[in-house]
Amino acid sequence: MKPAPFDYVRPETLAEACALLAGDEDARVIAGGQTLVPMLAMRLARPAKLIDILRLPELAGIREEDGAVIVGATTRQAQAERDPVIRASVPMLARVLPWVGHPPTRNRGTVGGSIANADPSAEIPLVAVTLGAEILLATPDGPASMPADDFFIGPMLTTIGMGECISAIRFPIWPHKRIGTGFFEISARKSDFAFVAAAAQVALDQEGRCLDVALGVGGVGDRPLRLDVSSLNGSRLDAASISDAVKAASGDLEAMSDLHASAAYRRRVAGVLCIRALEAARDNAAANPKKGAR
Amino acid sequence: MKVDLRINGANRSAEVEPRKTLLDVLRENFLLNGTHAGCEHGVCGACTVLVDGEPVRSCLMFAVQADGYEITTIEGLAPAPGELSVIQDAFCETHGLQCGYCTPGMILAAHALLQNTLTPTREDIAEAISGNICRCTGYGQIIEAVQFAADRLRVANTPRPAALAEKPVVEAK
Numbered sequence: 001m002k003p004a005p006f007d008y009v010r011p012e013t014l015a016e017a018c019a020l021l022a023g024d025e026d027a028r029v030i031a032g033g034q035t036l037v038p039m040l041a042m043r044l045a046r047p048a049k050l051i052d053i054l055r056l057p058e059l060a061g062i063r064e065e066d067g068a069v070i071v072g073a074t075t076r077q078a079q080a081e082r083d084p085v086i087r088a089s090v091p092m093l094a095r096v097l098p099w100v101g102h103p104p105t106r107n108r109g110t111v112g113g114s115i116a117n118a119d120p121s122a123e124i125p126l127v128a129v130t131l132g133a134e135i136l137l138a139t140p141d142g143p144a145s146m147p148a149d150d151f152f153i154g155p156m157l158t159t160i161g162m163g164e165c166i167s168a169i170r171f172p173i174w175p176h177k178r179i180g181t182g183f184f185e186i187s188a189r190k191s192d193f194a195f196v197a198a199a200a201q202v203a204l205d206q207e208g209r210c211l212d213v214a215l216g217v218g219g220v221g222d223r224p225l226r227l228d229v230s231s232l233n234g235s236r237l238d239a240a241s242i243s244d245a246v247k248a249a250s251g252d253l254e255a256m257s258d259l260h261a262s263a264a265y266r267r268r269v270a271g272v273l274c275i276r277a278l279e280a281a282r283d284n285a286a287a288n289p290k291k292g293a294r
Numbered sequence: 295m296k297v298d299l300r301i302n303g304a305n306r307s308a309e310v311e312p313r314k315t316l317l318d319v320l321r322e323n324f325l326l327n328g329t330h331a332g333c334e335h336g337v338c339g340a341c342t343v344l345v346d347g348e349p350v351r352s353c354l355m356f357a358v359q360a361d362g363y364e365i366t367t368i369e370g371l372a373p374a375p376g377e378l379s380v381i382q383d384a385f386c387e388t389h390g391l392q393c394g395y396c397t398p399g400m401i402l403a404a405h406a407l408l409q410n411t412l413t414p415t416r417e418d419i420a421e422a423i424s425g426n427i428c429r430c431t432g433y434g435q436i437i438e439a440v441q442f443a444a445d446r447l448r449v450a451n452t453p454r455p456a457a458l459a460e461k462p463v464v465e466a467k
Contacts, residue, residue: 037354
């Protein structure tokens, strides 16, 4: 398995990278390469030119800014997994990262790469959609941004345009004190592609009442989906209200069928995992009164 | 394209096509055949090497991307020619290998784990080698080998208690 020939360029600046991308429709971006290189090896992709953005200083780093954590596109998944800022302020991202690939692929794979790849079953896009993250883009006309929900439009499909490149992902920080997360996924083996994944984050007040809640499912439809369970706000997140809210929110969930799992299976498992994720998030928040503690 | 790599502490240069993976360059240009070529698309882990001390798949990295990193292959682990590292020796002792195809990758993954902790749990070890496929051992002996290596490394630099040191002498009489 050897890729077809290509030219390799490593631009010095992000602007240069965008110019290269805009000028050649057969050019592709490479960063960690953990999805692209297998595609090249199997010759499912045959770009004429690879533009290596991994070492661009503009795309590196994790920083807190205006109530959000901004994760540079080329942040390694392993680096994000260990990062104290993400752990404290975007606990849902910290929770799912151990489920992304295997340790060796997380050492090379990037957070931005997972977003750009837009696999419907991938964990990082699921977190981005569930938390309402924003995708920050470098374009030939300067910086731009787009809500994650609008960015993903189908399996491995995004709205990214010619000459554009993801520069960072902006994950909102919840202001509440008691936050908890829950995450479950079903796959053939751990770290394989998830047939169904569910992620939840809840914030509780001192009495244990729900102040805010976010719930999302991945692997079910053609892209990660956020489910509206805002009816749970103000409740104590008891089993009955969680079950009712999930039922109402997932009733018209569109599910895919493939050789791994039928649509009926996916829909059914999604309901169960959503309930489990919300319950786990509630218990996690109740057990960790400090902000973002896990 | 010319690429300058740092492999097992030595500077090496090669003229390579951009499409040539680090794996193929290690094996073909530098004859470091201890890095095994398995699936060549990032599934099996046989081609694992350490890049700045962290295990990565060398089939998913082009050699032209690998300049500036400290690359360690299985050949770089032994303390001297003809010797074995503690982890390599532990794999032999506990029958942690049969056909040996996955072994370099397993040992490098274990090496990276034991650089970070000498008291790994069974789950830590399973997670560390989760990206490496073994079709012979059923993984049991591999986990045992890593535990055994951790045990040995834990006591490696501690002075032996006098009683232990004298015991063989008593037995010899």
